[in-house]
Amino acid sequence: KNEVEQSPQNLTAQEGEFITINCSYSVGISALHWLQQHPGGGIVSLFMLSSGKKKHGRLIATINIQEKHSSLHITASHPRDSAVYICAVAGAGSYQLTFGKGTKLSVIP
Amino acid sequence: NAGVTQTPKFQVLKTGQSMTLQCAQDMNHNSMYWYRQDPGMGLRLIYYSASEGTTDKGEVPNGYNVSRLNKREFSLRLESAAPSQTSVYFCASTYTGTGYGEQYFGPGTRLTVT
16 A cells, blocks of 8 residues: 655745645555645645646646655745645556645745 | 535434435546545545446445446445544545546535434
8 A cells, every 4th residue: 555645744834935845655656646625625636747747827746756756836825825735646547546644734924 | 517516515413324425526527436534634535436337445435335326426325324434525536547637526525423
């Protein structure tokens, strides 16, 4: 079973700061997902990636398959970015995701 | 386009009662999933349906049953609720397997079993 570890567990940042959230996993995967969960509970998919880098607005996700590691970056952070960010990995041909426990981000004005 | 919808949003049950959580998607997705989310733990897969007519157990299936009623709908049934089933339940869907497409989540059902 894949083990997914996220760091840090909690993160407080000042508005405008550059933020990095890390995700490591133990077994080779076919894809990695980054999800966002706002207070109140809704879960939204931010990225799915299997190699390289993806960018959407102020969010950038990277993955290093050899090192079994992914990072989610937020540039020019804003209070509306305050949420829990969840990393999840999919095995090859799998219908199951293994989730990390999430990183709670608070951005202070 | 409503995406993934779930009913009910909140439910309180007494131990031993039964209930069905409903989920529907309008994105023509083939695969659907039921997860539970508990404090301090990551989301965990209860059951999934890779395609219409198939269902399979996930990580924590005990105490639950599912039905893939048609391509749009996937229900989760608790036959005899227990306090350990107090959780937030999320339904999700993808066009195909988790390695090939983004997951779309419903708004969740907050269930309390007393």
